[in-house]
Amino acid sequence: MIFTNSDFYELKIKHAKEILSLLIHLQEEFDVLSQLEGVEFDPKLPEHISSQFKDVILFSLANYTLSTAKLNEGYLTFEAGFGEENFGSFVKVPVENIIQITQEETPLFINVSATLPKPKKEEPKNPFALNPRNKKLLD
Numbered sequence: 001m002i003f004t005n006s007d008f009y010e011l012k013i014k015h016a017k018e019i020l021s022l023l024i025h026l027q028e029e030f031d032v033l034s035q036l037e038g039v040e041f042d043p044k045l046p047e048h049i050s051s052q053f054k055d056v057i058l059f060s061l062a063n064y065t066l067s068t069a070k071l072n073e074g075y076l077t078f079e080a081g082f083g084e085e086n087f088g089s090f091v092k093v094p095v096e097n098i099i100q101i102t103q104e105e106t107p108l109f110i111n112v113s114a115t116l117p118k119p120k121k122e123e124p125k126n127p128f129a130l131n132p133r134n135k136k137l138l139d
Helices: 006-026 063-067 132-138
Strands: 030-035 040-042 056-061 070-072 075-082 087-094 098-103 106-110
Touching: 006 070, 006 098, 006 106, 030 087, 056 063, 056 075, 063 075
Parallel strands: none
Antiparallel strands: 030 056, 030 098, 040 087, 070 075, 075 087, 098 106
């Protein structure tokens, strides 16, 4: 199935980055639904907040949070407040974990691959093929 193809997987990540870049550039409010695994919070969120999270998490980027949003090396980063006390934390979301990007409840991007195990890059069966200098000898 195409969802497990590494080329398709990379294409979806590239597409997510392009959409995120445009939204951030235009300062258009948007929501991101992501797998929680791999998302980092700095400082860590208090237990009474983080214990409320499920396997997926929805982030709404608007106002101050949107103004801090950046796309860096495969991560969407931003500063946000959580819980009733608006506990501030710097959030780092792996783009590959983003399941959906929406704007006013309209889907702009859907990545069903984000919910599947990450495809593994196929390694050459011949150990000599790992060294690019040996390519001439093997062809």
